[in-house]
Every structure is written in C-alpha cells, then in structure tokens.
Amino acid sequence: DILLTQSPAILSVSPGERVSFSCRASQSIGTSIHWYQQRTNGSPRLLIKYASESISGIPSRFSGSGSGTDFTLSINSVESEDIADYYCQQSNSWPITFGAGTKLELK
C-alpha cells in the first residue's frame, strides 16, 4: 500500500497568514493526489484534485502543487473558517489511501 506522510501534525496560524501543508508519498504517484478539508464533526470536503486542479465552489485562496512524491496544499490568507483537519489521498494504486492529516489551529 502507498503510505502518505503528512507534516506537521499540527499547524498554528494567525488569521491572514499563508500556510502550507505537506504530503509525502512512499513512492512516486505522478499527480494522483487529492486534498480534503474536514471541520469538527463534519464530512470531508474536496478542495483540490490531481495535485493542483481547482474545485468549483472552493475559495481561490486554496491551491495545490507537487508531483512524484512531494505535494503541498497552501492557503493564501487563512480565515477563521479554515480551522479544520486537512487530509491528502492518493488514487495512483489500490487500495486508495489517506494521510493521517494535519490539524490547523489558530494561535
């Protein structure tokens, strides 16, 4: 199975700051990585597909980059509503796997 390692486990930010989340795959997966946001007691919400492709209805402050084994999700200017857990997911090979997540909290 492909292991996805997300770092750090927790990110503390102030509103308006730029923040980046890292996801590293245990083997090369091209751009078959997707990012989700999960607020407390909520369901995951798709933010970015195929590493950098935007999703309709998702604010433009969210962007993704990377290929191969190293991927990044960025939030250009954090807002209070962005406080949540963020997960990466790979679809390069079965089974589909998710990273353990990064928790975004306010300073």
Added chain:
Amino acid sequence: QVQLQQSGAELVRPGTSVKISCKASGYTFTNYWLGWVKQRPGHGLEWIGDIYPGGGYTNYNEKFKGKATLTADTSSSTAYMQLSSLTSEDSAVYFCARSAARAYFDYWGQGTTLTVSS
C-alpha cells in the same frame, strides 16, 4: 444538487452484524462508483471499498474483505454496507462518498456513527 443521505447512528452488540445505508439523489446513481470510508480517532481515514451500481461491480480493500459487504439497490438509488462479526475495532464513523473518475471523492454523506458495545 447531489446529496448522499446516510442512515442513523447504530449501537450494536459484539459478534452481530449491521447494515448501513446511503441514499443518493441529484445525479444518475448508476453512472458513478460509490465508495465507503472508515474514520476512527487516531486512525485517520481508511478506504473500505467501492461499488458500481450500474453493474453491481465491487472492489474491496484487502483489509476489509470478509468484514464488509457492499450492495446497491438501483430502484431506490441506495447503497448499503454490511459489517459482520463486529468488535470494538469496528466502532467508528462510516462515510459513503461518490467517486468521480474512480479517483477522488467529490460528494460525501454525513457519516454514520457505529458503536459496538455490550
């Protein structure tokens, strides 16, 4: 609009089985794979498997073979996941999610909380 409405929370005894439902609306049910995901505190998200209601095809994570059985009723646009021989390790929130391009999940149900306890 696309919606996935899951059945309510379950409290069941160890050793028994449970069947969770996921009713789809707002799209053609038979045209998309539908996946199931398990979430436990400290264990992140785990993909259980998926089903293609249009043909009844299923695909399982090896880890959940023998534990989960996926079915779908096209007449009611409802997918089901049966979990058998339940233990405390099966206590979790279970999500159904529409699988676009069989790669990512673009719509999710609200989750069903399963508690296995005597």
